[in-house]
Amino acid sequence: MTSYSLTYILLTYNQRDTVKAAVESALVQDVQPMEIVISDDCSSDGTFAEVEAAVSGYSGPHRVILNRNPENLGLAGNLAKVHDLSTGDIIVAAAGDDLSEPQRCQRILETFVEEAPLLLCSYAKVIDPAGQPVPGNFKTALFYGDEWSLKQVARSKSLYIGATGAWHRSLYEDFGQMAPGSYEDLVLGFRAALQGRVSLIKEELVSYRLGFGITSSDAYLADVTSYKKRRLSGFLAQKAVMHQREADAREFGLSDKSPVMRVLKKEQRKADLGISYYQDTPSAFAAKALRHPLLMLVIARAERRRARKFLVNCKPVG
Structure with missing residues (x-):
């Protein structure tokens, strides 16, 4: 066997009000002694002080390592x-605004022993x-389905x-x-799918907090300006993800002629058009879209429809 x-990694950034509970949920994991690495990305709101207080006096079986970056590195850094x-x-990944059930790490360990995945995920309470x-239904992501293709x-x-x-x-x-x-999740999930080694635990092992930081949904935005800023940020992230996936696909050995690589190229073009839609003037967007008029129509219609839905359903913060 x-x-x-x-190693349980807890990534924190400006989560002062929720991080104590997140740390405590790591410390009480009912599993063999493990390493817990808590890394704060130069928070400005006292998050790291809350982390230090939460681990002060801990005498359990797990080894705790604290780190505070002297400057903000971003998620990837x-x-x-x-x-x-x-x-x-x-x-085992965790964030400073989410909670892990006490059995989470043990169930992850058991699944790695039984199925030898490269990546696994579970359901969550939202x-x-x-x-x-x-x-709502929060089991619609691709890996939560019974079947999926690499494309x-x-x-x-x-x-x-x-x-x-x-x-x-x-x-x-x-x-x-x-x-x-x-x-x-979008990069490592793709890497594991390239090798066909993804597993799912059909249990709610995490309480996932919607409405904080990068986990915010459109419904928690206060106004149209915030909404547009978030949509632009989303397209910038999409572009970064697709570029990384392309690099990973090449590293894995896929050629430019592979169907997967063609999908990645198209998604990059869509991301570029989405960025232009929110960043440029309408005339500049139209000029950039001349080479891909059908994609331009798809992006423009989808974003107008999404904006209308936001205006109808948004609820102010507070």
């Missing part, structure tokens, strides 16, 4: 930092900023709820550090 060591600081075979349940993965912007993820450290090290602006 294969044995694994575990902070993730690279914790990989450098960690030693575990399995990396809660609002106040900790109350959010109604679908290449196109997808929702593979799994990132707060539920865990991966073998080789998945990160074999391909290298992620590009700035990209997200680990």
Whole structure:
């Protein structure tokens, strides 16, 4: 039987009000002694002081490592930092506004032993900023379905709820550090799918908080300006993700003629047009879209429809 060591990584940034509970949910994990690496990305609101207070006096079985970046590195940079600081075979991801059930790491360890994935995810309970349940179906991401193709993965912007993820450290090290602006669930999920080694635990092992930081949904934005800023940010992240996926596909050995690579190129063009839609004047957007008029229509119609829905359904913060 294969044995694994575990590292629980907790990435924090300006999450003072929620981070104490997030740290406590790491410390009470009912699993073999493991490493817990908590890395704060130069928060400005006292988050790291809350982290230090939460671990003060801890005498349990797990080894705790604290880090505070002297400058903000962004998600990709902070993730690279914790990989450098960690030693575990399995990396269990967590954020400073989410909570792990006490059995989460044990269930992850059991699944790695039984199925030997490179990446696994689980279901999540979705809660609002106040900790109350959010109604809705949150099992629509691609990896939560029974079947998916590599082309679908290449196109997808929702593979799994990132707060539920865990991966073998080789998945990160074999391909290298992620590009700035990209997200680990969309990059690491694609890397694991390239090799056909993705597993799902059909249990709610994480309480995922919607409405804080990068997890905010459109419904929690206060005004149209905030909405447009978020949409632009989303297209910039999409571009970074698709560029990283293309680099990973090449590293894996896919050629420019492969169907997957063609999908990635198209998604990059769509991201470029989305950026232009929110960043440029209408005439500049039209000029850039001349080479891809059908994609231009798709982007413009989709964004107008989404904006109308936001105006109808948005609820002010507070």
